[in-house]
Amino acid sequence: MTLETERPATRAWVLHPDIRSDRDRRAAGPALEEAISLAAALPALTIIGSDIVPLPKVQPGMLFGSGKIEELRLKFKFEELELVLVDSHLSPVQQRNLEKEWGVKILDRTGLILEIFSDRARTREGVLQVEMAALSYQRTRLVRAWTHLERQRGGLGFVGGPGETQIEADRRAIDEQLVRLRRQLDKVVKTRELHRKSRAKVPFPIVALVGYTNAGKSTLFNRLTGAEVFAKDMLFATLDPTMRRVQLPSGEEVILSDTVGFISDLPTELVAAFRATLEEVLDADLIVHVRDISHEQTEEQAEDVHAILNSLGIGEESPMIEVWNKIDVLDTEEADAVQAQADRRDDLFAVSAIEGTGLDRLLAAISIKLRPNHTTEVIDLPFSAGKKRAWLFGQGIVDDETQTEDGYRLTVTWSEIQKNKFAQQ
Structure with a gap:
């Protein structure tokens, strides 16, 4: 039976500004695909279309030039859009000006990722971290809550919220709330610290799965542990670390930890807010870097993962093995080439988490890695x-x-x- 209270999905359009003057500019095609995948991770949205917008340089007040703004305004009006997702970091002024020009709600990359994090966070710590990150973001802007974007699980107010009310918290109120949230988070972190210390007394090594978002970590985790962690072909399917005990073929037991997926150009607010979520990686006896080897940007994704690990203080000397996942997606020739590379190295494994291919060899290697020379x-x-x-x-x-x-x-x-x-x- 369909509930009368259910609202139709919000009609949205994705724009990727291809800023030629940006030294860190990503390849436009894959960047747009990732932005569309981000938007698709929110069930409240229906993606009507997308565009790459070439830009010689950023226009401070509007991001885009006046001609392009008018061209897009007519397109958005014709498509009867309600929301435009701009795959870039917008200033409050740019966001307000674009909303006024186009007559639609605007959400930038930071706001979109915050919404996804809000939708995915499950543990108390994850929820608090999202709220703190959202408040830090809101501190620079007041964002309307539009009722046609309301979801059953609620939201942060960027793409959903209860009623036509406005977020009227001034900076002082936000700062006071941040202080309260930090106190609550401190208590949660202390509790987790106690849990970590109690685990340290158990002679089980910790194996942490890391990787770019949607690389297949949760699917691999489920396959190895028999757990039912939320695993879907969707960016940021996992936000909170999940830990399970696993028995290796040698009979030894380890604790396997599934972590939040990494992503390029992660908003600063979220890097800080989710640092504690990656604490399991800092404590790990072995890091398993899971890569989607079928993705055309797999090398760039791997570089992003290593950059974030380095920022956490995890260098090349840390015990790590690499897993090239999704070989089932490759054609026979590509899969054979990947397998040949894996056969030549003792720290590289080609697997299919979906089909279970290559996992016996991976588990045997984990056992050996955790039993180095004594x-x-x-x-x-x-x-x-x-x-x-x-x-x-x-x-x-x-x-x-x-x-x-x-x-x-x-x-x-x-x-x-x-x-x-x-x-x-």
Whole structure:
């Protein structure tokens, strides 16, 4: 039965400004495709059409030149559009001026990604982070809530909200709310920190899946764990880290973590807000970088992922393997070429998470990577170092222990990772 309260999907158009003067300019075709995929991630929208708009340079007040603005105004009027998504970062002045000229709601890349994050966040921490990011964004502009964009799950007010009301919070009110949210987030983060410490007592290594959004991380996670994490051919399908225990073919157990997908040109507000979401990656014993090898921009996507990892302090020396996913999408010749490359390297694996191809070899490699060369050493601990001693026994790496006048002398056999973790105790 169809509910009478359901609203028709909002008619939207996607514009990608191809700014020739931008040194960091992306290839226009793939950039537009990604923007369309972003828009398609919101169920409230129906994408009517899209355009690439070549721009020699940005016009400060309008972004586009007057001739192009008039041309687009007529097109939008003819198509009876309600929303235009501009795949760029608009200033508040540009947004207001374009809305006035075209008579439609305007949403820039930052606002769109915030809306998607709001729609996808599931945990308390994720919701708080989205709200904080949204407030930081709203601080520079007041955004109307249009009733025809209202969704059942609500929204941030950019593309949906309850009623024809306006967001009338001034900067002081927003700042006060940000302070309240930070306090709540601090409590949530402390709770998660306790959970992380309790997990550290369990001798299970953490394996973190990372990768560009829509690379197939959640599908791979589901295949390996049997979990039912939301996995869909959609950008930002996963926003909150999900963790499950997995038994490797060797019998060892690991904790597998699925994380938020990375994306190029991520809004500054979200890089800061979602840093805590990637904490699992910082603690990981092994990082598995999942790539959509069928995507024409797979190399550029991989560069974006490495750039974000580097910004988190994760460098080339960190234990990492690369998974080239979606080989089932390739034709036979391409798939054979990819497999040949993977066969020549011990840190590269060609798989199909959908079909399960190549996963046995991947799991065996994870087991080997998590059991690097072990060294046997003798360490002395004072009686006061009870926690350190308990940690060593908890890891199951103590071969022998004798008591001395000053404390304990232990013989341990451990990996470099365990040795580093012990130094941090």
